[in-house]
Structures are given as structure tokens and as C-alpha cells.
Amino acid sequence: xxxxxxxxxxxxxxxxxxxxxxxxxxxxxxxxxxxxxxxxxxxxxxxxxxxxxxxxxxxxxxxxxxxxxxxxxxxxxxxxxxxxxxxxxxxxxxxxxxxxxxxxxxxxxxxxxxxxxxxxxxxxxxxxxxxxxxxxxxxxxxxxxxxxxxxxx
Numbered sequence: 479x480x481x482x483x484x485x486x487x488x489x490x491x492x493x494x495x496x497x498x499x500x501x502x503x504x505x506x507x508x509x510x511x512x513x514x515x516x517x518x519x520x521x522x523x524x525x526x527x528x529x530x531x532x533x534x535x536x537x538x539x540x541x542x543x544x545x546x547x548x549x550x551x552x553x554x555x556x557x558x559x560x561x562x563x564x565x566x567x568x569x570x571x572x573x574x575x576x577x578x579x580x581x582x583x584x585x586x587x588x589x590x591x592x593x594x595x596x597x598x599x600x601x602x603x604x605x606x607x608x609x610x611x612x613x614x615x616x617x618x619x620x621x622x623x624x625x626x627x628x629x630x631x
Contacts, residue, residue, distance in 0.1 A: 497615040498541035509553045521565045521575040528612040532574040551587040584627035
């Protein structure tokens, strides 16, 4: 098991960083799309709690990239490259967005089924607030998920 008291988890420095999980429908915007672009804008979020999470994000925070609807699995890790921007798809300028860059692909995906079958992850926002597209991840959850993924490639 990864040491969650360390500054690093899975080779990634997490000191002072918030950890997140961001959902995207892979037929709309996939991990491969983000990798191909090099940097993408996380926009179109119209849930107040998810938007608050976007507003909270700081440059350097880390996020699991989760394919929703198709696959339902964590596939990679991204970093917040620009925080605190107004969603460019919102004509009224009320909603938040961030820019993200890919960091690393997971060695193996972690499916929603596997997460649900893991009692230690029962309190994850991903499970408790299943419709939330941007959720917080605790360091212990982050470490466990990285272990489940077999690390990164």
C-alpha cells in the first residue's frame, strides 16, 4: 500500500495540492482527446457543487480522468494548468471552467465496479454523489486507487 503520509503518491508530488476526479463522456471528450490536444478546457459543467469545485481548483492540483457512461473507469491523471476561468460556453458568464493537461495514463484502468466493491472507498464522492461530474478525492482514496491501477505508465 502506498504511504499516504508521504509528499508523493505514485511518484506524484501531492504536497499542498487538492485531489479531484473529473468525469467526461469518452465519446464527447476522452483521455486520448486530451493527450492529443496537450491542454483542454474543462467546460460545460452546469451543476452548482461541481462548479464550486472547479472554482476551488488551483494550478498544479491533480485530477483522475474518469470515462463516464462508456467504460465507467478511471483512465489517467491530469493536472490543472489554468484555474479560475469563466466557462467559454456560458454566454452569461456565470459558470466556471479550468484548463487541464494530461500527466500520465494509469497502468490499468480502475472501473466503477471495482471501486464499488472496495469497502474502504464507500465514502468516495464518486459513489455518494454519483451524478457529480467534478468531485474531491481524499489522499487515502487517491493512494488506494493508484495501487488498484498498478501505478502509472
